[in-house]
Amino acid sequence: MDFKSKLLNDAVEQMSSLPGIGQRSALRLVLHLLDQSEKEVNDFTKAFINLKEHLNFCDKCYHITEQKTCEICRNPSRSDELICVVQDVRDLLAIESTQQFYGKYHVLGGVISPMDGIGPNDIKVNELKERIINEKTTEIILALPATMEGDTTNFYIYRKLQEVKVNITLISRGIGVGNQLEYIDELTLGKSLLDRSIYKTNISN
Amino acid sequence: MDFKSKLLNDAVEQMSSLPGIGQRSALRLVLHLLDQSEKEVNDFTKAFINLKEHLNFCDKCYHITEQKTCEICRNPSRSDELICVVQDVRDLLAIESTQQFYGKYHVLGGVISPMDGIGPNDIKVNELKERIINEKTTEIILALPATMEGDTTNFYIYRKLQEVKVNITLISRGIGVGNQLEYIDELTLGKSLLDRSIYKTNISN
Numbered sequence: 001m002d003f004k005s006k007l008l009n010d011a012v013e014q015m016s017s018l019p020g021i022g023q024r025s026a027l028r029l030v031l032h033l034l035d036q037s038e039k040e041v042n043d044f045t046k047a048f049i050n051l052k053e054h055l056n057f058c059d060k061c062y063h064i065t066e067q068k069t070c071e072i073c074r075n076p077s078r079s080d081e082l083i084c085v086v087q088d089v090r091d092l093l094a095i096e097s098t099q100q101f102y103g104k105y106h107v108l109g110g111v112i113s114p115m116d117g118i119g120p121n122d123i124k125v126n127e128l129k130e131r132i133i134n135e136k137t138t139e140i141i142l143a144l145p146a147t148m149e150g151d152t153t154n155f156y157i158y159r160k161l162q163e164v165k166v167n168i169t170l171i172s173r174g175i176g177v178g179n180q181l182e183y184i185d186e187l188t189l190g191k192s193l194l195d196r197s198i199y200k201t202n203i204s205n
Numbered sequence: 206m207d208f209k210s211k212l213l214n215d216a217v218e219q220m221s222s223l224p225g226i227g228q229r230s231a232l233r234l235v236l237h238l239l240d241q242s243e244k245e246v247n248d249f250t251k252a253f254i255n256l257k258e259h260l261n262f263c264d265k266c267y268h269i270t271e272q273k274t275c276e277i278c279r280n281p282s283r284s285d286e287l288i289c290v291v292q293d294v295r296d297l298l299a300i301e302s303t304q305q306f307y308g309k310y311h312v313l314g315g316v317i318s319p320m321d322g323i324g325p326n327d328i329k330v331n332e333l334k335e336r337i338i339n340e341k342t343t344e345i346i347l348a349l350p351a352t353m354e355g356d357t358t359n360f361y362i363y364r365k366l367q368e369v370k371v372n373i374t375l376i377s378r379g380i381g382v383g384n385q386l387e388y389i390d391e392l393t394l395g396k397s398l399l400d401r402s403i404y405k406t407n408i409s410n
Contacts, residue, residue, distance in 0.1 A: 003298060004276055007256045008269065014252040018234045029223045031294055033253055034260060034269065041257040045250035047219040048238055051212045052246040055239060064213065064239065071209055089236055093208060 003027075060131065062107040062124055064089055072096075072104060079103045081138045085128065085157065087111050087145060095143060103141075106131065111144055111153040123153070125160055132166050139167040146173055208232075265336065267312040267329055269294055277301075277309060284308045286343045290333065290362065292316050292350060300348060308346075311336065316349055316358040328358070330365055337371050344372040351378055 003009055008030065016026035033041055057063070058070035065071065072078060082103030086092045092105050108123040132140065142157065144150035158168055174192035175184050184192075208214055213235065221231035238246055262268070263275035270276065277283060287308030291297045297310050313328040337345065347362065349355035363373055379397035380389050389397075 005260065005269065005271055007252075007260050007271060011252040011256040014249045017249070019237050020230070020233070025225070027295060027298070028225070030253070030256065032224050034256060036257075038257055041253055044219045044222070045253055047212075047216040048235070048246055048250055051216040051235065051239060052241075052243055055210065055212050064210065066210055066212060090232060093232070 057107075061105045062109060062127075063092055063105060077102075080135045082141070083128075083132065083135075083137050083139075084141045084143050086143050087150070091143065091145075106140075108144075108153070111147075111149040112156055113149040113152075120156055125157055128157070129160060129164060132161065132164055137166055139169060141169050141171060143171045262312075266310045267314060267332075268297055268310060282307075285340045287346070288333075288336065288340075288342050288344075289346045289348050291348050292355070296348065296350075311345075313349075313358070316352075316354040317361055318354040318357075325361055330362055333362070334365060334369060337366065337369055342371055344374060346374050346376060348376045 003012065011030045011033075012023060012026045015021055015029050016023050018026075021029070033044065036044070054066055055064050056066075058065045058073055059068055060073045061070060063070040063072060067074075079102060083106050084095060084101055084103055085106045085108060086095065087108055087110060089107060092107055095101055095105075106124065106128050108125065108128070110118045110123045112118060112120055112123065128140075131137065140157075140161075142154050144153055154170065161168065172195065173188065174195060175181065175188065181189065208217065216235045216238075217228060217231045220226060220234050221228050223231075226234070238249065241249070259271055260269050261271075263270045263273075263278055265274055265278045268275040268277060272279075284307060288311050289300060289306055289308055290311045290313060291300065292313055292315060294312060297312055300306055300310075311329065311333050313330065313333070315323045315328050317323060317325055317328065333345075336342065345362075345366075347359045349358050359375065366373065377400060378393065379400060380386065380393065386394065
């Protein structure tokens, strides 16, 4: 689209460079910004400049942090022996929000995906191995997406850690809490049958 | 959501201040920006700062422009006698993209909507009346949304212009090009029957 204004074209182009924002949405957002006061637009842009300037990646787990090492890694009440391996910061935040995990994290920065040009050297697997050896980790939990790329990465990590003494576990896959069975895809439903757990038993051992 | 980082919280809050962007999407967009180079983030923010600084509203039709009067109003090959009244800049751009209109525009800046606190004095109707009188306009086309608010505004404009000699027309309402009749709501379908036009006739006058 050409809006016959370089400024508007530029702004729409920048806005639509964000993932999932098409040209029409971008125009809507840009015109919304244009309706705001100069101060509000300044605050809007400053937030991203500040973020980029002062936020960096934790030197241990690659989570985002305003310091050298992130808050989670610096927290002495969280166990060093348990590391949860995640794809990205969003997944880390999702797990944090469950309040069910009290170990540390390791953010890979992606999963192996030849289609997207992401190879084993583009993700932080060597750094993970080093950490496990140095920090005497006893268990790593693989919490990568349940996709082909996630599974490939799981297997790559497993192979990479073969000579390291550490338990490797995988988050469970099955039907989601609150889901109706009829709407679940057959692969997930099949997996949830195979991975069934004991509920109660009357048979004495 | 609290991301335990003021910078991240601020950035997500600013991003989710945009219409239609929730907290989850905002986080995704902000983390995308964080992945970009410092130059790219600067370019991103500068586009909006420039837009706000140098773009303003045309002193005649209230379209956006980098000058005092917009390109459309300055174009001598476009008729002054025909003014198309639209709700906002997006609707103007939508009509421009049809390449079917060679008159001028008048951007109201909204439609009357008591629920949203927009009254008759919040939209540029007095300015429209003045223009019609000064520019000797012969026809105005009301191209407002086909909603209750749009209809209210149409009627308000009609009343406001009662003593002015000008033809007031309304863009046609009916079934969209390429639409199947079975999926069209009954109000629209009913209207398209009432507003039918002559296709061909064998009856000689």
